[in-house]
Amino acid sequence: xxxxxxxxxxxxxxxxxxxxxxxxxxxxxxxxxxxxxxxxxxxxxxxxxxxxxxxxxxxxxxxxxxxxxxxxxxxxxxxxxxxx
Amino acid sequence: xxxxxxxxxxxxxxxxxxxxxxxxxxxxxxxxxxxxxxxxxxxxxxxxxxxxxxxxxxxxxxxxxxxxxxxxxxxxxxxxxxxxxxxxxxxxxxxxxxxxxxxxxxxxxxxxxxxxxxxxxxxxxxxxxxxxxxxxxxxxxxxxxxxxxxxxxxxxxxxxxxxxxxxxxxxxxxxxxxxxxxxxxxxxxxxxxxxxxxxxxxxxxxxxxxxxxxxxxxxxxxxxxxxxxxxxxxxxxxxxxxxxxxxxxxxxxxxxxxxxxxxxxxxxxxxxxxxxxxxxxxxxxxxxxxxxxxxxxxxxxxxxxxxxxxxxxxxxxxxxxxxxxxxxx
Numbered sequence: 001x002x003x004x005x006x007x008x009x010x011x012x013x014x015x016x017x018x019x020x021x022x023x024x025x026x027x028x029x030x031x032x033x034x035x036x037x038x039x040x041x042x043x044x045x046x047x048x049x050x051x052x053x054x055x056x057x058x059x060x061x062x063x064x065x066x067x068x069x070x071x072x073x074x075x076x077x078x079x080x081x082x083x084x
Numbered sequence: 085x086x087x088x089x090x091x092x093x094x095x096x097x098x099x100x101x102x103x104x105x106x107x108x109x110x111x112x113x114x115x116x117x118x119x120x121x122x123x124x125x126x127x128x129x130x131x132x133x134x135x136x137x138x139x140x141x142x143x144x145x146x147x148x149x150x151x152x153x154x155x156x157x158x159x160x161x162x163x164x165x166x167x168x169x170x171x172x173x174x175x176x177x178x179x180x181x182x183x184x185x186x187x188x189x190x191x192x193x194x195x196x197x198x199x200x201x202x203x204x205x206x207x208x209x210x211x212x213x214x215x216x217x218x219x220x221x222x223x224x225x226x227x228x229x230x231x232x233x234x235x236x237x238x239x240x241x242x243x244x245x246x247x248x249x250x251x252x253x254x255x256x257x258x259x260x261x262x263x264x265x266x267x268x269x270x271x272x273x274x275x276x277x278x279x280x281x282x283x284x285x286x287x288x289x290x291x292x293x294x295x296x297x298x299x300x301x302x303x304x305x306x307x308x309x310x311x312x313x314x315x316x317x318x319x320x321x322x323x324x325x326x327x328x329x330x331x332x333x334x335x336x337x338x339x340x341x342x343x344x345x346x347x348x349x350x351x352x353x354x355x356x357x358x359x360x361x362x363x364x365x366x367x368x369x370x371x372x373x374x375x376x377x378x379x380x381x382x383x384x385x386x387x388x389x390x391x392x393x394x395x396x397x398x399x400x401x402x403x404x405x406x407x408x409x410x411x412x413x
Contacts, residue, residue, distance in 0.1 A: 004396065004397070011329075011401055012404075022213070022214065023214050026212070068378070073381075075381040076381040079381060079382055080365075080367065
């Protein structure tokens with residue numbers, strides 16, 4: 001059990017960040033408005049919302065991948081070096 | 085509520101017994117027709133009958149039809165559910181027989197969501213943790229094809245070792261069914277009970293050392309059944325969290341390989357079988373980073389040990405799913 005603690009950690013990170021992303025997008029990003037009138041203002045607001053939402057999700061996925069790769073190779077080198 | 089609870093128990097028993105009875109028959113037929121796959125992780129390389137997931141489908145269909153004799157008020161939901169599962173099962177069967185491309189399969193499974201859209205068997209106001217109920221009148225229907233295609237292909241990819249698909253899916257369905265019962269979504273409880281009965285019965289034959297393989301007919305049908313259960317039963321957030329190991333497995337694979345490929349198309353395998361019968365992670369940096377390889381980063385292990393870790397991880401995400409449910413209440 002102790003051996004896979006790091007995988008529990010990754011799961012917890014993914015879960016926690018998923019909830020945070022949900023809150024961020026629905027409570028912070030969606031209410032964002034750009035103070036400009038008419039069609040241009042609405043367009044700009046839409047672009048900012050979609051851009052910010054997409055950027056936050058891409059950051060989350062990037063971070064997840066990075067953590068996974070770092071831990072994988074760390075554990076792999078440790079486990080297989082001990083055996084060789 | 086008593087009728088629904090009673091129906092769930094009946095559905096569970098009928099689906100389990102039907103699958104227990106039919107799966108060996110399907111296995112015999114498949115073996116006679118030469119539909120066998122080699123269990124590559126065993127030293128003796130035994131041949132195991134493929135496409136036995138048909139047993140799961142039979143159990144599910146019979147049990148849901150039986151439930152309609154007790155309860156008619158969910159007839160639209162139940163028939164929609166069966167349409168989605170049978171369409172995905174059909175896609176899986178075609179894939180087993182003719183090999184669809186790795187890009188065609190997700191597209192076709194997305195089309196399997198059409199019955200949900202056509203029958204309107206969804207509520208576009210999902211309840212989300214920390215946020216509460218939100219209205220997604222336009223966006224929700226657009227997400228439904230993903231809600232079927234993603235779990236069906238994720239379950240399809242989560243079939244690397246004996247019993248992993250049926251075992252981990254059983255845990256996910258158990259979590260969804262109990263959550264639906266706590267939330268009072270009885271249509272989902274009955275569907276979940278049917279699916280759980282079939283999966284547990286199938287696991288009896290599919291567990292290590294496997295006597296049957298589900299084939300794409302089984303994996304795609306089970307995945308789409310989970311997706312349909314989540315949408316029809318209105319347990320979206322719980323479903324996503326419960327399926328995190330499946331999603332992780334798919335995400336790692338896509339992120340490391342950079343696209344959709346069939347298992348047989350991979351030039352480098354993620355794991356290798358050692359001469360002493362244990363499994364080890366492949367050290368080649370270009371081999372796909374699947375969840376099996378991730379677990380094997382801890383060192384060479386016996387197949388049973390890796391399978392146990394899959395179950396522990398899925399059970400842990402099940403606990404997180406329960407926590408998510410309480411955050412929704």
